[in-house]
Amino acid sequence: MGSISISKKCKDLSYSESGQRISSFPDEVLENVLGLMESHKDRSSVSLVCKDWYNAERWSRTHVYIGNCYAVSPDIVARRFPNIRSVILKGKPRFSDFNLVPENWGADIHPWLVCFAKAYPFLEELRLKRMSLSDESLEFLAMSFPNFKRLSLLSCDGFSTDGLAAVATLCKDLVELDIQENGIEERSGSWLSCFPANFTSLEILNFSNLHSEVSFSALDRLVARCKSLKVLKVNKNVTLEQLHRLLVHAPPLVQLGTGGFSQELQPSQYAGLESVFNNYRGLHNLSGLWDANPLYLPLLYPACTGLAFLNLSDATLQCNELAQLLGHCRNLRRLWVLDTVGDKGLEAVGSCCPLLEELRVFPASPFDADIVHGVTESGFVAVSYGCPRLHYVLYFCCQMTNAAVATIVENCPDFTHFRLCIMNPCQPDHLTNEPMDEAFGAVVKTCTKLRRLAVSGLLTDLTFEYIGKYAKNLETLSVAFAGSSDYGMQCVLGGCPKLRRLEIRDCPFGNVALLSGLDRYESMRSLWMSACNLTMSACRVLASKMPRLNVEVIKDEDPEDKCHANKVYVYRTVAGPRKDAPPFVLML
Amino acid sequence: MARSETYENDLHLEATELRLGLPGSSEPEKKSTTTNIIASNKRALPEMPEDSGSSTNNSNVSDARNEDGSPPSKAQIVGWPPIRSYRKNNLQPKKSEQADASGMYVKVSLDGAPYLRKIDLKVYQSYEELLQALQNMFKVCIGKYSERDGYNGSDYAPTYEDKEGDWMLVGDVPWEMFISSCKRLRIMKSSEAKGLGCA
Numbered sequence: 205m206g207s208i209s210i211s212k213k214c215k216d217l218s219y220s221e222s223g224q225r226i227s228s229f230p231d232e233v234l235e236n237v238l239g240l241m242e243s244h245k246d247r248s249s250v251s252l253v254c255k256d257w258y259n260a261e262r263w264s265r266t267h268v269y270i271g272n273c274y275a276v277s278p279d280i281v282a283r284r285f286p287n288i289r290s291v292i293l294k295g296k297p298r299f300s301d302f303n304l305v306p307e308n309w310g311a312d313i314h315p316w317l318v319c320f321a322k323a324y325p326f327l328e329e330l331r332l333k334r335m336s337l338s339d340e341s342l343e344f345l346a347m348s349f350p351n352f353k354r355l356s357l358l359s360c361d362g363f364s365t366d367g368l369a370a371v372a373t374l375c376k377d378l379v380e381l382d383i384q385e386n387g388i389e390e391r392s393g394s395w396l397s398c399f400p401a402n403f404t405s406l407e408i409l410n411f412s413n414l415h416s417e418v419s420f421s422a423l424d425r426l427v428a429r430c431k432s433l434k435v436l437k438v439n440k441n442v443t444l445e446q447l448h449r450l451l452v453h454a455p456p457l458v459q460l461g462t463g464g465f466s467q468e469l470q471p472s473q474y475a476g477l478e479s480v481f482n483n484y485r486g487l488h489n490l491s492g493l494w495d496a497n498p499l500y501l502p503l504l505y506p507a508c509t510g511l512a513f514l515n516l517s518d519a520t521l522q523c524n525e526l527a528q529l530l531g532h533c534r535n536l537r538r539l540w541v542l543d544t545v546g547d548k549g550l551e552a553v554g555s556c557c558p559l560l561e562e563l564r565v566f567p568a569s570p571f572d573a574d575i576v577h578g579v580t581e582s583g584f585v586a587v588s589y590g591c592p593r594l595h596y597v598l599y600f601c602c603q604m605t606n607a608a609v610a611t612i613v614e615n616c617p618d619f620t621h622f623r624l625c626i627m628n629p630c631q632p633d634h635l636t637n638e639p640m641d642e643a644f645g646a647v648v649k650t651c652t653k654l655r656r657l658a659v660s661g662l663l664t665d666l667t668f669e670y671i672g673k674y675a676k677n678l679e680t681l682s683v684a685f686a687g688s689s690d691y692g693m694q695c696v697l698g699g700c701p702k703l704r705r706l707e708i709r710d711c712p713f714g715n716v717a718l719l720s721g722l723d724r725y726e727s728m729r730s731l732w733m734s735a736c737n738l739t740m741s742a743c744r745v746l747a748s749k750m751p752r753l754n755v756e757v758i759k760d761e762d763p764e765d766k767c768h769a770n771k772v773y774v775y776r777t778v779a780g781p782r783k784d785a786p787p788f789v790l791m792l
Numbered sequence: 793m794a795r796s797e798t799y800e801n802d803l804h805l806e807a808t809e810l811r812l813g814l815p816g817s818s819e820p821e822k823k824s825t826t827t828n829i830i831a832s833n834k835r836a837l838p839e840m841p842e843d844s845g846s847s848t849n850n851s852n853v854s855d856a857r858n859e860d861g862s863p864p865s866k867a868q869i870v871g872w873p874p875i876r877s878y879r880k881n882n883l884q885p886k887k888s889e890q891a892d893a894s895g896m897y898v899k900v901s902l903d904g905a906p907y908l909r910k911i912d913l914k915v916y917q918s919y920e921e922l923l924q925a926l927q928n929m930f931k932v933c934i935g936k937y938s939e940r941d942g943y944n945g946s947d948y949a950p951t952y953e954d955k956e957g958d959w960m961l962v963g964d965v966p967w968e969m970f971i972s973s974c975k976r977l978r979i980m981k982s983s984e985a986k987g988l989g990c991a
Contacts, residue, residue, distance in 0.1 A: 499966060611952045
């Protein structure tokens with residue numbers, strides 16, 4: 205969505221004799237109008253117009269998005285926005301997903317909850333990503349906010365199923381419970397049984413990533429009495445037969461995540477499931493399908509006609525099985541698969557799904573150096589021919605060529621997110637043996653709407669020269685094992701005006717590059733550099749010159765080495781250096 | 793690269809020097825920010841080769857290099873490929889399942905034969921192929937399967953033991969289901985197989 209252009213409006217406002225600007229609207233009207241604005245980018249623009257607009261905006265704002273929990277403090281948020289009902293909060297740097305950030309680094313939710321309990325007792329929604337939360341925090345949450353409705357936890361850690369039990373027991377009006385996790389201690393599945401017998405408000409329930417078995421009868425009764433349930437994603441332990449019962453008792457779902465899909469069925473059971481899915485035409489999202497037995501996939505065909513999002517990343521399908529399934533999914537917009545489907549499977553994607561906008565291909569055996577399989581450049585090319593609307597791709601492959609990528613972006617010039625992971629670090633074009641520079645050059649030259657880019661393969665500074673020169677809308681860049689010298693990083697910092705997040709690992713970028721971005725970092729959310737060539741002294745220089753940046757050095761390897769800064773995390777903040785840094789984090 | 797070594801020595805001394813100022817306040821680097829800040833020798837990287845064909849020559853990989861200078865294998869690099877932990881945890885059990893599933897060897901016994909044989913069920917795509925192979929291997933006549941009569945009319949009938957320990961007639965269930973549940977095969981004499989295959 206485009207941002208509102210404010211400056212012109214500003215000039216039209218009338219001025220009093222003393223030069224004071226008089227707003228044309230009374231406050232209540234202004235607040236009502238601004239209250240309709242949803243985009244937080246637009247709201248930020250609006251708040252900069254003048255003091256009246258700033259005030260009207262802050263009073264009318266009900267939803268706040270905090271992309272980095274350390275960029276601001278809970279008190280600052282509470283002081284500025286008095287009427288918040290819904291908060292999105294993100295914590296650790298993204299590379300923590302890949303074990304690059306030690307445990308107990310921070311991003312503890314508790315201080316936020318304590319502040320919100322006082323400032324926003326009517327808080328309804330909390331969506332957390334990469335935050336740490338304890339069971340005590342979850343209990344505190346459940347007790348402090350009587351109106352609490354929506355809890356979404358993505359990639360968080362520090363809590364156990366006991367915390368979930370507290371939420372289930374105490375949040376009487378809960379509408380959404382969405383747990384997409386790793387790092388959760390699974391003590392038992394009994395948390396689900398904690399929803400009271402008279403609890404009926406649930407609309408969204410996702411516990412697909414939990415391993416412990418919940419009581420099926422409790423789940424069955426819960427599903428039967430929550431008449432507004434729209435989204436149900438169960439975990440692997442729920443069998444096909446149990447799924448059948450759930451679907452018979454549940455209201456018509458819009459999103460379904462099945463459990464295991466491989467139990468041996470009697471013919472009568474098969475027929476029962478067949479008839480249930482036959483009536484399931486309103487499904488938009490389908491996921492789960494663990495260990496999918498290909499014999500049972502036809503059960504799903506009738507439910508696939510209206511499907512917009514199909515997530516097969518937990519099902520090891522082969523190409524034929526996928527091809528047959530996709531034949532029934534002509535309306536598909538988003539598809540996630542494992543690379544077990546191979547290039548042939550992707551050819552089927554290209555021929556069956558002309559409306560496809562997003563494709564993610566995950567590796568089934570990423571750590572098996574000996575096994576050569578998965579997908580190559582030809583699968584991706586096949587998809588690009590059949591799916592011209594493709595704009596989001598995440599592709600893990602074992603080989604790629606410059607020519608293939610050039611063809612792909614020629615077919616699909618509208619990429620906004622291009623994340624290519626050639627799994628062997630520093631691997632060149634497998635046909636020409638050249639670096640993959642031209643591939644990413646083609647991407648940035650052709651895809652002018654590109655907002656997110658992840659590069660891989662053998663890359664020299666030329667790639668980054670291209671990025672700096674052409675990727676004018678780029679907001680997030682992820683780099684690993686690439687580049688030749690400081691010049692590469694300097695090109696990016698000097699050339700991408702909209703860059704917000706830069707994450708780099710294992711590249712030969714050093715102090716010169718780091719300090720060349722001195723005047724950029726305040727306009728970015730964060731910079732991550734690990735296993736590059738940074739020294740402590742350069743980090744100290746950065747910290748001392750830019751007081752509104754926090755410069756953190758994580759010292760988790762080789763305590764004898766006082767010189768190198770192996771993991772550096774830089775982010776802008778109005779809250780000053782954080783006070784909860786653990787001993788292995790040096791705040792400079 | 794003597795120049796960089798000199799500077800590196802300087803930096804080391806500085807780090808241990810006792811000073812009253814704040815960290816970063818009186819560093820020589822401040823005089824000229826660009827030239828004096830040099831990457832440490834610890835991660836000494838050879839020049840990027842002109843012809844950057846071979847990935848083994850690439851100098852951009854971190855310290856975790858193998859003895860011969862080749863980039864580390866995937867298994868040795870922390871956090872690579874960049875896959876979220878929950879996805880990794882989902883994959884690992886599958887890996888062992890796949891290992892079991894590749895090469896499905898089952899014992900085959902023939903009534904009256906002195907020793908057993910072993911065959912790999914994965915090699916066959918259908919019952920026809922399997923029965924043909926069994927007939928060739930044991931030089932017996934198994935004949936054609938019929939749902940009503942089983943293998944009546946031939947000398948031998950193929951049976952198998954399934955996951956639950958029951959002896960079943962080969963051919964009743966779809967092929968995929970058969971190979972995922974078959975534990976061993978026994979080729980019975982037709983006279984003994986009378987109990988099976990009746991409607």
